[in-house]
Amino acid sequence: MYNANVNNAPASIMKKNRGGDIDSEVILKALEARDEEIKGFSEKAAKEILSIKDRLMDLEQKGARRRGPATATGDDAVGKMAETFTKSSQFEMLKSGAPTTGRVTVDNVSIKALTNAGQGVADSTGYSASPQRQVGLFNDPRRELSLLDYLPSLPATSSSFEYVQLKDYENNASEQEEEGQQKAESNIDSELETANIATIAHWTRASKQVLDDTPVLGQQIGSLLNYGLLEKLEARLIAGPGGKGKIKGLLGYAVPHEVVGSLLPVDAIGQAVTAMKNSGWQARLIIMNPNDWFTISSERDADGQYVLGSPRDPAPPVLWGVPLITSGSMPAGTVLLLDTTQLAMLDREQPTLMLSREDGSNFTSNLVTLLAELRAGLAVFSVGAVRSVDIAQQPEG
Structure with missing residues (x-):
């Protein structure tokens, strides 16, 4: 976005005439240059917004080709979301150059539109979510070793x-009853x-x-x-x-x-x-x-x-x-x-x-x-x- 504060104008815009007044011709030229710059920015933004709109419409058309029964599930939800967004006031504000993020709540779209594979109700779109795996090795019984x-x-x-x-x-230890007597022998x-x-x-x-x-x-x-x-x-x-x-x-x-x-x-x-x-x-x-x-x-x-x-x-x-x-x-x-x-x-x-x-x-x-x-x-x-x-x-x- 542009800030029109005159303090940011080129140095030439501040050029004065001989009488000390600001030269009006210089001011006009500076304003014309600024207008051209703003116009270029606006055209570029418009092209990008149209490109976004085309992409959303393309998604809507693909959803229409693939959808089965007329219920807001699966690809129908994608198509309805695109249609609702392009017709919303937030999108219109975005096209007008509003510096904001467009947020649109899509009503009547069942949460069953996207479910885990094989876990949803009829007409749901299955998505194979990666299972969580606990780190480690289990089923490892160990007896106490004492x-x-x-x-x-x-x-x-x-x-x-x-x-x-x-x-x-x-143990055959025994007394020696007499001196010189053979002592007991143990084995x-x-x-x-x-x-x-x-x-x-x-x-x-x-x-x-x-x-x-x-x-x-x-x-x-x-x-x-x-x-x-x-x-x-x-x-x-x-x-x-x-x-x-x-x-x-x-x-x-x-x-x-x-x-x-x-x-x-x-x-x-x-x-x-x-x-x-x-x-x-x-x-x-x-x-x-x-x-x-x-x-x-x-x-x-x-x-x-x-x-x-x-x-x-x-x-x-x-x-x-x-x-x-x-x-x-x-x-x-x-x-x-x-x-x-x-x-x-x-x-x-x-x-x-x-x-x-x-x-x-x-x-x-x-x-x-x-x-x-x-x-x-x-x-x-x-x-x-x-x-x-x-x-x-x-x-x-």
Whole structure:
């Protein structure tokens, strides 16, 4: 828009005649020049407005060609909107050079005119909207891994670990009744034991693009791989079969406790705790299957009252003063008692996550290999420090 303030006029308009008055001829020429400039602007604006009108009319005609029933839906809505706008007073003001934005409310146009594909009523125009995607990887259940928190860790520096294990000890200590008499001899039976250091590993592939574009997904894949290592390690520490390159688990070392009498499962466990104490060991941890712990913790007395806690206030996982953990890797019906001072998890290599583009054809196919790996073993220094109790054959309360 133009501001007709005389202060913005060219310097020539201020030229005075000899008498000191402003020259009228100069003023007229300046005004004529300004009129020409305004006229040019007006013609240009008119052409642009006509162009806009032509485009709107074109949209209206296309809508008329495509419309079905005479309802204000889909392309009909576009045509009606164009017609309403071109006939509105706001558009007329715009053609007259009004410096404003034309806003026209189109009545009687159903909101069903544009709907999500397959979600609208009849005669709606479907539009495939992109779904929102939540970042991350879901459906990833993880069991609690508690055994590693209780076992002492011992650094290992080789592919195997040797130690001397006490098998049997016969204490024959006695008095020497007479001088020169042969003193009593005790028997100590030991054996060289070798614990394997097992390599537990797994890998997967992902495209370089997905790792670059969704960093959170890459982190979750790495976390899932590392968790898989620890879950497998706990399972092997409990029930590993042993043999070449494999961990021999606690069940393989355990000395079975012979239950005396017909006892409830909880009493059979208490009897084994006492037997360990009588042998010089201290039960410091109990491991059982989650289903067995539920059976014990939900026992009721003759009046129907819970013996250990209640559903609202469950009993803490402790039996006979010994902490208890549950693991799905523990077979149901069997309970382990451990003196953890006589055990060690052999830590050769902590969980490590490695990424490589040089694996196979990764480089040319833009893939990345993710490899998670750890090396560990188990040392049981004293056989009597691990006891197993069969509670499957004991009567239930």
